[in-house]
Amino acid sequence: MHSTGYTGSVVRTSPGATAPPTAIPVAVHAPDPVSLAGVKSQLVHQPSIELVDELTGRPGTVAVLVAADALDEPTLSALRRLVRTGGTRAVLVASTIREADLLQVIECGVGAIVWRHEATGHRLQQAVVAASRGDGDIPADLLGRLIVRVGAMQRGIAGPSEAPLHGLGPREVDVLRLVADGLDTGEIANKLSYSERTVKNVMHGLTTRLRLRNRAHAVAYALREGYI
Numbered sequence: 001m002h003s004t005g006y007t008g009s010v011v012r013t014s015p016g017a018t019a020p021p022t023a024i025p026v027a028v029h030a031p032d033p034v035s036l037a038g039v040k041s042q043l044v045h046q047p048s049i050e051l052v053d054e055l056t057g058r059p060g061t062v063a064v065l066v067a068a069d070a071l072d073e074p075t076l077s078a079l080r081r082l083v084r085t086g087g088t089r090a091v092l093v094a095s096t097i098r099e100a101d102l103l104q105v106i107e108c109g110v111g112a113i114v115w116r117h118e119a120t121g122h123r124l125q126q127a128v129v130a131a132s133r134g135d136g137d138i139p140a141d142l143l144g145r146l147i148v149r150v151g152a153m154q155r156g157i158a159g160p161s162e163a164p165l166h167g168l169g170p171r172e173v174d175v176l177r178l179v180a181d182g183l184d185t186g187e188i189a190n191k192l193s194y195s196e197r198t199v200k201n202v203m204h205g206l207t208t209r210l211r212l213r214n215r216a217h218a219v220a221y222a223l224r225e226g227y228i
Contacts, residue, residue, distance in 0.1 A: 083109035
């Protein structure tokens with residue numbers, strides 16, 4: 001996870017200590033050491049959880065990903081990479097999730113979402129257990145928003161700027177418009193007040209998600225679909 005700035009969990013156990021036979025292996029990933037330590041401290045005393053350094057690929061393995069203040073493309077990319085590990089489920093701990101990002105989070109394969117201000121040991125354990133079983137565990141307010149959004153899409157009233165399930169998000173559209181105008185990465189970053197790394201992450205995220213070959217292909221897709 002070094003490429004995204006996320007830190008993997010490191011666990012120390014006392015000599016001879018063993019996890020319960022039914023314990024769920026859990027790897028924690030966070031954008032900073034404080035968040036990592038906080039989630040680990042909440043989970044370490046939960047008897048049904050076995051904290052591990054890396055994802056094991058065993059069925060039922062759960063990755064707990066703590067989002068930074070804003071749910072950005074690097075976080076979504078990290079989620080996609082985590083769930084591509086065989087047998088891995090994902091739990092997302094987030095402060096806020098924009099409606100435009102909600103479907104992308106679900107599409108990434110997240111089985112459970114926990115609001116950061118509710119992330120007690122007990123609540124995290126519930127989410128981990130649900131995710132390991134393949135069940136959904138989404139806060140009621142988010143579930144309501146998800147139902148409304150999916151209903152709107154089915155009625156065909158969700159426009160391109162609202163990030164349809166397999167389409168482009170608002171930030172991706174902004175970047176592609178400037179790519180279409182011939183701006184390079186540095187110029188786009190200056191224009192949108194982003195870092196160059198953020199612009200590269202946006203482009204990598206959308207080309208990977210939509211299986212586009214390069215920037216030209218991405219611009220052609222955006223033009224064909226009416227985004228720009």
